[in-house]
Amino acid sequence: MKRKNIQKFCTAMLALQMGFAGTVWAQEVEEVKVQPNQQMDYLIEKVTGRVISKSTGEPLEGLSIAYQDLSATFTNSNGEFELMVPAYTTTIRVNFGDQLVKEIPLKGRDQLEIALTAMELAAAGSGFVQLPYEEVDRRHVAGAVSAVDYSAAAKLKANSPETFTQGAAAGVNMIRRAGTPGMGADMFIRGLGSLNASTQPLVVVDGMIYDMDAYQGSILNGYSSNPLSFLDVKYIDNISFIKDGGSIYGTKGANGVILITTSRAKDLTTKIDFYTYGGVNIQPKNLPVMEADEFKPYYAEMLASSGLTTNEVIGNRYLNERADTLGYYNYHNNTNWQDQVMRTSYDQNYYIKVSGGDNIARYALSLGHLKSSSIMDLEDMSRSNVRFNADFQITEKLTAGTNMSFSYAVNNLHEYGFGAESVSPLYLGLVKSPFLAPNIYSEEGIRSPNLSDVDSLGISNPRAMVENMSGQNRRYRFFGSYDAKYQFNEHFSLQTLFGLTIDKNRESFFIPDLGTDETEGPNAEIRNEIGGQVQRLFSTYSDSRFDYTNTFGFAHDLNVGLGFRYNSNKLQEDRGFAYNSGTDDLITLNSGVITLNDANAVAGDWIWMSYYADVNYSYLDKYFIDVDVAVDGSSRFGKQTADGIGLFGHRFGVFPSIKGAWLISSEDFMSGVNLDLLKLRLSYSQTGNDGIGNYKYMQTYSGSNMLALQGLVRNNLANEAIQWETNSKVNAGIDFASANSVFGLSVDVYQNTISNMLTLQPLEAFTGLDYYFANGGEMTNTGVDVGLSAKVLDREVKLTLAAQVGTYKNEVKDLPYSHRITPVAGGEVITTVGESASMFYGYQTEGVYSTSEEASTAGLSTYLPDGTLGAFGAGDVKFVDQNNDNVIDEKDRTIIGNPNPDFYGGFSLHAAYQRFTFDAAFSFSVGNDVYNYVRHELESMSGYENQLESVRNRWRTEGQKTNMPQLAYGDPMGNSRFSDRWIEDGSYLRLKTLSVNYTIPINGDIVKNIDVYASGQNLLTFTNYLGYDPEFSYTSSVFGQGVDVGLTPQFTSVLLGLKIGL
Incomplete structure (x- = not known):
């Protein structure tokens, strides 16, 4: 097309649009002038109406009523308006300033009464959604797009944006990684997107x-x-x-x-x-781990389970109750180690x-x-x-x-x-023996500023981790x-x-x-x-x-x-x-x-x-x-x-x-x-x-x-x-x-x-x-x-x-x-x-064997650490023998959970x-x-680490009914x-x-x-x-x-x- 023809085309298109444009910045509506040649192709209709408050019935003055970007007018003191639009117009818009309040479908009507709620006026502008290259009216979005109202975020503790949007958009699963400041959340939109490639949006x-x-x-x-x-x-x-x-x-x-x-x-x-x-x-509330008076009997049982004789157990320095024993004050405490690492x-x-x-x-x-x-x-x-x-x-x-x-x-x-x-201080704060102390005590029971070293049980000092x-x-x-x-x-x-x-x-x-x-x-x-x-x-x-x-x-x-x-x-x-x-x-x-x-x-x-x-x-x-x-x-x-x-x-x-x-x-x-x-x-x-x-x-x-x-x-x-x-x-x-x-x-x-x-x-x-x-x-x-x-x-x-x-x-x-x-x-x-x-892929269980007879009747065994078969006994976990070969091994694993x-x-x-x-x-x-x-x-219950209070219900005697198995040093039965x-x-x-x-x-x-x-x-x-x-x-x-x-x-x-x- 030649340059002169392009200019004529653009001029015609501009004139066409201006011909249908209403007065934008006037309270009274002027009739749109339509040229005869335009009337041959397009029919013009007048839409009239009134805008009121839904809650009070009062007219709303000064709102813009518009059709696309081509014609617009304002409501007068009675809330009334007149707008010229093409005959086949389907929607008009109510705007407050440059913010969309509501889009109104005409449905073939030329007279309207529009009742707006206070919420709709307060939310002016929220009717648009951000797409990659433009902001679009929500009503015109063809895809599955969710927008989150971010107005409240400024007044909340939200260290990163994804933590605020948790639960705010359907199909978007934001899972907080931890309470550590700045770690944020893992984000999954509509499920798990890959096995070995990125799963994040x-x-x-x-x-x-x-x-x-x-x-x-x-x-x-x-x-x-x-x-x-x-x-x-x-x-x-x-x-x-x-x-x-x-x-x-x-x-x-x-x-x-x-x-x-x-x-x-x-x-x-x-x-x-x-x-x-x-x-x-x-x-947060502490996990209920055992205190010193509960842990000592457990510790004594674990020593006996490890093969020590009764005299060797009684002679253990941690269990010696004589105050004149060397190091007595270092081993006779009731320390809440979780409080030592949290604040x-x-x-x-x-x-x-x-x-x-x-x-x-x-x-x-x-x-x-x-x-x-x-x-x-x-x-x-x-x-x-x-x-x-x-x-x-x-x-x-x-x-x-x-x-x-x-x-x-x-x-x-x-x-x-x-x-x-x-x-990890959190881990150590849970498993550290409660009868030990974070600091060294003198023989007179005076607490020194020096931190205790690792104990003879091989468990590090949580407080030393925090400080050093x-x-x-x-x-x-x-x-x-x-x-x-x-x-x-x-x-x-x-x-x-x-x-x-x-x-x-x-x-x-x-x-x-x-x-x-x-x-x-x-x-x-x-x-x-x-x-x-x-x-x-x-x-x-x-x-x-x-x-x-x-x-x-x-x-x-x-x-x-x-x-x-x-x-x-x-x-x-x-x-x-x-x-x-x-x-x-x-x-x-x-x-x-x-x-x-x-x-x-x-x-x-x-x-x-x-x-x-x-x-x-x-x-x-x-x-x-x-x-x-x-x-x-x-x-x-x-x-x-x-x-x-x-x-x-x-x-x-x-x-x-x-x-x-x-x-x-x-x-x-x-x-x-x-x-x-x-x-x-x-x-x-x-x-x-x-x-x-x-x-x-x-x-x-x-x-x-x-x-x-x-x-x-x-x-x-x-x-x-x-x-x-x-x-x-x-x-x-x-x-x-x-x-x-x-x-x-x-x-x-x-x-x-x-x-x-x-x-x-x-x-x-x-x-x-x-x-x-x-x-x-x-x-x-x-x-x-x-x-x-x-x-x-x-x-x-x-x-x-x-x-x-x-x-x-x-x-x-x-x-x-x-x-x-x-x-x-x-x-x-x-x-x-x-x-x-x-x-999750592991073993199914059905409780704990209460008696030796029950275990013998089941007739199940498992491989011990030395490679030989050992029969389950009273106090052991009842594992389900999936393949009925009377041996509990990796062939008995099955699906046990879905994350x-x-x-x-x-x-x-x-x-x-x-x-x-x-x-x-x-x-x-x-x-x-x-x-x-x-x-x-x-x-x-396989070592000297502290355990939850729930292990107090562990199996101890023949005929005891419980879901908590016996303790066993090294866990040879794999309970x-x-x-x-x-x-x-x-x-x-x-x-x-x-x-x-x-x-x-x-x-x-x-x-x-x-x-x-x-x-x-x-x-x-x-x-x-x-x-x-x-x-x-x-x-x-x-x-x-x-x-x-x-x-x-x-x-x-x-x-x-x-x-x-x-």
């Missing part, structure tokens, strides 16, 4: 990918860093969860997408908001945000400092952060923006987890982007974004000699240990996109986008370990014995690129179709993949999606039905998972150190066929809202099929490797998400309720092998076709009365099984082996947050508003679980779900805060 912050899986490995056992802890919840504007799609993100979107948008300046006037709070963290602690937070600007530039600057402590005596987190967001109107057609943040965080940490060689062990994680992250958009005309635009991530993580620890037991190293006994690690990530990201937008005949809305993304990452990890420094005062890596030193490093460079396109079409604002496709390449893929296409000498995956929606409530035949919304949705998408790690398709080597000699060891075999995993998602949904949205319901039914899973396939022994990586296998997640909302009261007292429920069934459909058994914390999980992944919940979610309420607001949020999980490894260690004794119901209901806010009436010129608020976290938990806390996740891997390894439990926190607006 993609996080996008202000349009830029926020890498979550670059590194999380720690040299501190049980700890994992959380990149989201860099984000202060106070500068987050909204969060959206894309559950069914993500195709536009190609190989990044398999596990769902979380879109986070930070706050920007919305007004030109300068605003200053200051927040501060102080809080207290309350030590009540305090938090503080300061945050200030300044925003404003003019017609050319708008900005938002925020600074914050957080000090968050744990109930463990060695744990806390300090974080300082600054964020600057700005938007610039450079020319009439060129706009630009920037989003920059820098965070610095320090975590003081310790070792975590349970086990015979663990120096050190662990620290220092993290820095710069996360910033610049973007620009050029609007060629009303239809065509080009935008680009460039981002940079610089991340440094420095970690160190020292385990002292004093107070700890020596452990066996490969070449020597280890007295003390020093460790250090530095991790660096440098990542660049760019996203350029060309958009075409047009409306044809006021009925067809079309948006087409074409884009290209590029992400380059460089990662380096350096670790060093030293052992047996001269004294506990020498804690640097060069202090250890040189022949024991160990150093290793990991270097990883990877690149991801994606070509993508998306087409969004709507007809009459009732019928919506979205089509996306991404073509992705990655340096993580081999060059001989079975799927995909070849480009530039590499293999690229192709990931399409299509979504459709029908807004039934806008149809003319719904004119007699009094409801706000009825919409059907259907979608199909394919997404990929490139979270398979680097260099899996290559043969790689690593350095090895033995007696100061260096060598190379092969890590894996090359496999050029390694490729992405594919997640095919089918979703059908319905959205419903009654008149005035008094009641709302959203239901989604879905099935996600994960194919080409990355699997570990076994190798012959001669290769020197146990397995190699290959694609093969299939798994499905089938489930239902339900969201409910209700406006119970909307008068002087306002009350709304909401609930989110998700349920899914995970099933392995195909594997390249019969099954896989994975060891985990002294137990095992099995993955096999026809079952959920990672099912996946039957359903999960949360519910909340919001109430308002005059200047008070009240919010409560609950989270829950029902039907998930838990392996209580902590209780396994505290009821195994404590992994069985259903240790599997518990992990269901719980938790009052996650409770808050009250009061707004102080202020009419000052400087101070605009003051809010005083109080909130509590984890105030109540209802559960039958016998551990500290039923909610935990020590790994995001499928194979570690539902395993309680003794991390820091969550705890109750209460805070009092103040917000001042200037």
Whole structure:
């Protein structure tokens, strides 16, 4: 088309739109002038109506009534309006300022009475949901997308954004890892998304990918860093969860997408908001371990069980009651060791945000400092952060923006987890003998300041760990982007974004000699240990996109986008370990014995690129179709993949999606039905998972150190066929809202099929490797998400309720092998076709043999440590002989539990009365099984560790009926082996947050508003679980779900805060 013809076409289109535009900034409506040639193609109708308050019946003046961006008017003093619209218009909008209040379906009517609730007016602007490249009216969303109201987060203790959203979105399962500040949560959207690749969703912050899986490995056992802890919840504007799609993100979107948008300046006037709070963290209830008077008889029995004679037991110094015995005061105490390692602690937070600007530039600057402590005596987190967001109107057609943040965080940490060689203060605080003391006593009974060393039972001093062990994680992250958009005309635009991530993580620890037991190293006994690690990530990201937008005949809305993304990452990890420094005062890596030193490093460079396109079409604002496709390449893929296409000498995956929606409530035949919304949705998408790690398709080597000699060891075999995993998602949904949205319901039914899973396939022994990586296998997640909302009261007292429920069934459909058994914390999980992944796999039990006759009649035996068969007797556990061969061995293992919940979610309420607001949020999980490894260690009765009070019910005499077996040193009969004794119901209901806010009436010129608020976290938990806390996740891997390894439990926190607006 020639340039002159283009100009004529654009002029005609502009005139056409202006011809139908109503007066926007006038209280009286002027009649729209329609040219004769326009009347030939389009018919104009007048819609009249009145807007009133539903609660009072009073007219509402000054609200904007609009049709798209083409015509608008305002309600007058009587709440009345007249609006000119095309004849086939299906919906109009009621706006307050530039915020959407409500979308009204016409259903063929030209006269309306619109009753708005106070809640609808207060929630103006909440009718939009954030999608990857635009903010969209919720009514027009064709996919399964959930948005979380983030307005209350600023007044709660939420160290990272994912902890606030727990239970707030249907189908999104946020599982807190631990109570350790900054560890955050593992996030699972609609079930378990992979066996050996990443299971975590993609996080996008202000349009830029926020890498979550670059590194999380720690040299501190049980700890994992959380990149989201860099984000202060106070500068987050909204969060959206894309559950069914993500195709536009190609190989990044398999596990769902979380879109986070930070706050920007919305007004030109300068605003200053200051927040501060102080809080207290309350030590949880202690686990009921035995006190000294209970433990001594147990200890005596255990000595006898170990083979000592009666005289040897009586002569044991710990059992000698004579006060003149050497060391008497060191062995005759009643120490509560849990109180020695836990405490009540305090938090503080300061945050200030300044925003404003003019017609050319708008900005938002925020600074914050957080000090968050744990109930463990060695744990806390300090974080300082600054964020600057700005938007610039450079020319009439060129706009630009920037989003920059820098965070610095320090975590003081310790070792975590349970086990015979663990120096975790929590573990030691449970198993340490209560008749011992943390400090040395003189012969006169005077307590000295010197800490006790490891006892003769081989159990370290928990207090010595608290005072002398050190662990620290220092993290820095710069996360910033610049973007620009050029609007060629009303239809065509080009935008680009460039981002940079610089991340440094420095970690160190020292385990002292004093107070700890020596452990066996490969070449020597280890007295003390020093460790250090530095991790660096440098990542660049760019996203350029060309958009075409047009409306044809006021009925067809079309948006087409074409884009290209590029992400380059460089990662380096350096670790060093030293052992047996001269004294506990020498804690640097060069202090250890040189022949024991160990150093290793990991270097990883990877690149991801994606070509993508998306087409969004709507007809009459009732019928919506979205089509996306991404073509992705990655340096993580081999060059001989079975799927995909070849480009530039590499293999690229192709990931399409299509979504459709029908807004039934806008149809003319719904004119007699009094409801706000009825919409059907259907979608199909394919997404990929490139979270398979680097260099899996290559043969790689690593350095090895033995007696100061260096060598190379092969890590894996090359496999050029390694490729992405594919997640095919089918979703059908319905959205419903009654008149005035008094009641709302959203239901989604879905099935996600994960194919080409990355699997570990076994190798012959001669290769020197146990397995190699290959694609093969299939798994499905089938489930239902339900969201409910209700406006119970909307008068002087306002009350709304909401609930989110998700349920899914995970099933392995195909594997390249019969099954896989994975060891985990002294137990095992099995993955096999026809079952959920990672099912607990062990022995079934039926109680304890009460008499010798009962045991003899059963006739069962097991292999003893020396390899001979030994018969079960009275006081032993009754194990089920699954194969009826009268021998209890590994052939009798079976599935004994499932870590996946039957359903999960949360519910909340919001109430308002005059200047008070009240919010409560609950989270829950029902039907998930838990392996209580902590209780396994505290009821195994096989050594000198302290045990739970429940072992007082152990079998002791012939004929005693109990479910607690006899104690036995070394457990030769395997009574404590992994069985259903240790599997518990992990269901719980938790009052996650409770808050009250009061707004102080202020009419000052400087101070605009003051809010005083109080909130509590984890105030109540209802559960039958016998551990500290039923909610935990020590790994995001499928194979570690539902395993309680003794991390820091969550705890109750209460805070009092103040917000001042200037």
